[in-house]
Amino acid sequence: MSxxxxxxDIAMTHLYGRARQTLTSIIGVALGVGFFIAMAAMMEGFQxxxxxxxxxxxxxxxxxxxxxxxPRQPVSWFFGYEGTxxxxxxxxxxxxxxxxxxxxxxxxxxxxxxxLHISPTLEGQIFYRxxxxxxxxxLKGIEPxxxxxxxxxxxxxxxGQLDDLLTHSYGVILGSGLSDDLNAKVGDxxxxxxxAGIIKKMKVVGIFHTGITELDKNVSYSLLKDVQVLQxxxxxxxxxxxxxxxxxxxxxxxxQIEGQFQYKSVSWQEANEGILSVFVIQDTIRYATTGAILLxxxxxxxxxxxxxxxxxxxxxxxxxxxxxxxGDIQWIFxxxxxxxxxxxxxxGWALGYGLSVALGSIRIKMEAIITTEHLYIVYDVMHYFxxxxxxxFAATVAAWLPARKAALLRxxxxxxxxxx
Amino acid sequence: MSEVSSVLIETRNLTRIxxxxxxxxxxxxxxxxxxxxxxxxxxxxxxxxxSSLLYLLGLLDQPSEGQVFIDGQDVTxxxxxxxxxxxxxxxxxxxxxxxxxxxxxxxxxxxVPMRKLAKWPEKEQIERxxxxxxxxxxxxxxxxxxxxxxxGQRQRVAVARAVANEPLVVLADEPTGNLDTKNSDxxxxxFRDLVRTHRTTVVMVTHDLxxxxxxxxxxxxxxxxxxx
Ligand SMILES: Nc1ncnc2c1ncn2[C@@H]1O[C@H](COP(=O)(O)OP(=O)(O)O)[C@@H](O)[C@H]1O
Ligand SMILES: [Mg+2]
Numbered sequence: 302m303s304x305x306x307x308x309x310d311i312a313m314t315h316l317y318g319r320a321r322q323t324l325t326s327i328i329g330v331a332l333g334v335g336f337f338i339a340m341a342a343m344m345e346g347f348q349x350x351x352x353x354x355x356x357x358x359x360x361x362x363x364x365x366x367x368x369x370x371x372p373r374q375p376v377s378w379f380f381g382y383e384g385t386x387x388x389x390x391x392x393x394x395x396x397x398x399x400x401x402x403x404x405x406x407x408x409x410x411x412x413x414x415x416x417l418h419i420s421p422t423l424e425g426q427i428f429y430r431x432x433x434x435x436x437x438x439x440l441k442g443i444e445p446x447x448x449x450x451x452x453x454x455x456x457x458x459x460x461g462q463l464d465d466l467l468t469h470s471y472g473v474i475l476g477s478g479l480s481d482d483l484n485a486k487v488g489d490x491x492x493x494x495x496x497a498g499i500i501k502k503m504k505v506v507g508i509f510h511t512g513i514t515e516l517d518k519n520v521s522y523s524l525l526k527d528v529q530v531l532q533x534x535x536x537x538x539x540x541x542x543x544x545x546x547x548x549x550x551x552x553x554x555x556x557q558i559e560g561q562f563q564y565k566s567v568s569w570q571e572a573n574e575g576i577l578s579v580f581v582i583q584d585t586i587r588y589a590t591t592g593a594i595l596l597x598x599x600x601x602x603x604x605x606x607x608x609x610x611x612x613x614x615x616x617x618x619x620x621x622x623x624x625x626x627x628g629d630i631q632w633i634f635x636x637x638x639x640x641x642x643x644x645x646x647x648x649g650w651a652l653g654y655g656l657s658v659a660l661g662s663i664r665i666k667m668e669a670i671i672t673t674e675h676l677y678i679v680y681d682v683m684h685y686f687x688x689x690x691x692x693x694f695a696a697t698v699a700a701w702l703p704a705r706k707a708a709l710l711r712x713x714x715x716x717x718x719x720x721x
Numbered sequence: 722m723s724e725v726s727s728v729l730i731e732t733r734n735l736t737r738i739x740x741x742x743x744x745x746x747x748x749x750x751x752x753x754x755x756x757x758x759x760x761x762x763x764x765x766x767x768x769x770x771x772s773s774l775l776y777l778l779g780l781l782d783q784p785s786e787g788q789v790f791i792d793g794q795d796v797t798x799x800x801x802x803x804x805x806x807x808x809x810x811x812x813x814x815x816x817x818x819x820x821x822x823x824x825x826x827x828x829x830x831x832x833v834p835m836r837k838l839a840k841w842p843e844k845e846q847i848e849r850x851x852x853x854x855x856x857x858x859x860x861x862x863x864x865x866x867x868x869x870x871x872x873g874q875r876q877r878v879a880v881a882r883a884v885a886n887e888p889l890v891v892l893a894d895e896p897t898g899n900l901d902t903k904n905s906d907x908x909x910x911x912f913r914d915l916v917r918t919h920r921t922t923v924v925m926v927t928h929d930l931x932x933x934x935x936x937x938x939x940x941x942x943x944x945x946x947x948x949x
Contacts, residue, residue, distance in 0.1 A: 624809025
């Protein structure tokens with residue numbers, strides 16, 4: 302114990318002797334940890350917001366009225382295998398009346414599955430005309446009672462009400478971006494022109510705002526039966542929307558459903574594959590950047606300890622000649638690195654927290670992947686934990702390398718040099 | 722080593738060859754025995770291997786051949802941990818350069834080996850350090866730093882540190898090499914005192930023949946060999 306105190310005292314004289322350089326190293330470490338935390342708070346805030354929104358506002362799985370594989374040629378049915386010598390050319394793809402067949406049976410079967418909520422839908426393109434403005438939109442026919450179990454659309458309604466769809470014929474709920482483009486408010490009456498060529502007067506009964514730009518700009522909702530009329534497809538649905546109690550199961554369940562009914566069933570992860578893979582790239586850049594900052598900080602630590610060791614070679618020599626062990630000498634210098642690491646880490650935590658608060662309070666209007674007026678910040682203790690672990694690991698290694706050299710220094714070489 | 726109980730340091734055919742491209746012989750076939758309580762000087766021309774022999778006796782260097790016995794124990798095959806322990810408890814060093822820790826006060830410098838040994842409680846360590854420094858006439862400088870002292874004073878502090886743990890042997894490599902005559906005499910007196918009052922063995926390298934003449938025994942080296 303008394304040895305430890307002594308080693309501590311010696312280590313502290315080394316750091317005091319190079320106070321400015323020590324401070325610089327500490328700041329370097331603090332910046333690395335601080336930026337790591339702030340970037341994690343910001344990026345995971347954004348990613349978390351996006352992912353949560355996707356989970357909330359869109360179904361976790363959508364069954365579409367198509368198949369992943371092209372239907373096989375009639376000849377291959379007959380012979381039971383493909384790649385025959387006989388191939389009928391010039392078979393036109395039949396203009397199938399699209400839609401999910403046996404929808405009722407599928408829904409009945411799947412409603413047995415626990416934790417799965419189901420809502421049938423018919424979705425199609427529509428043009429809205431209001432005044433002199435034409436805007437196209439994807440109109441989804443829903444049943445409000447079932448929609449409430451599938452998505453949190455209701456929470457995102459900023460004007461009007463979801464249930465008003467039931468009390469107005471050809472009522473429509475517009476995305477906020479769409480309503481801006483049309484310059485239409487709740488109560489206004491639009492002209493809706495479907496791809497089937499049917500025209501109806503449609504009354505805006507609500508406006509929703511999710512924050513996901515693509516949804517807000519493109520999507521609108523009406524009653525399922527109204528959309529069936531508009532699209533001239535009575536009793537047809539072309540999609541079944543599902544929600545899961547556990548959204549993380551979506552990929553597995555979608556595969557299972559598709560295996561059972563053949564209809565292409567897309568999980569939210571698959572539907573958002575593009576952006577989710579961008580997140581991976583973002584994370585990689587984030588780790589690379591903070592890693593680089595931390596690496597520079599480590600060079601600082603390595604540098605200061607190497608300098609101290611060169612400067613204090615005589616002290617090391619006399620201590621070793623007095624009977625200090627290699628372990629004692631190593632401890633003196635590793636301790637310095639660890640101390641710089643600990644102080645830097647604590648300052649880095651404070652800096653990271655401060656930056657997070659500052660970033661969270663900035664008001665910026667942004668309309669990119671998400672539409673927002675401020676950054677989304679998450680405060681996660683794991684960011685602080687991992688920032689600390691990385692920092693301490695790096696600081697220890699940076700100190701250990703020169704400390705090892707100091708421990709192996711032979712007093713004779715130094716004493717001879719100094720005494721002639 | 723019980724045949725003569727008062728032998729403290731013994732070497733047998735001690736040889737140290739630096740394994741360089743052209744091997745350099747530092748010490749060759751040195752067999753010596755030094756009794757407890759002797760004041761021994763090692764003399765010889767510059768480059769004759771005086772320092773090299775002292776480092777071998779002080780366990781700072783390992784021989785290529787031969788053995789070193791300290792206090793009856795063959796130390797040639799001990800681990801570096803054990804060697805550290807022996808240096809801490811039984812040996813004290815004084816070099817031509819003082820090697821004091823510049824950030825520590827005089828008192829703290831003398832306490833360093835005591836703190837490492839941890840044999841006495843803190844209060845006693847301080848008292849002992851004060852006593853040793855007082856005996857060396859340094860009582861007015863306890864809380865000064867090395868840079869505030871003269872060369873002779875620093876060397877006295879180095880001696881105080883070397884004897885702090887009551888070693889059996891003090892090994893000194895030209896301790897007066899940087900000192901004027903007055904300070905040289907003071908250091909010599911201190912060593913003589915140590916031998917007389919504490920029966921500490923002192924082995925001192927010097928090229929000052931006059932100084933060597935005043936010791937109990939002289940070992941003269943030429944080209945790494947003992948010639949008288
Ligand atoms: N690392 C080394 N490389 C080459 N020669 C060395 C080395 N160390 C010591 N020597 C040589 O060994 C001899 C003995 O050195 P030393 O013991 O310091 O002599 P002294 O202390 O008597 O002056 C000298 O000639 C010196 O130059
Ligand atoms: Mg010498």
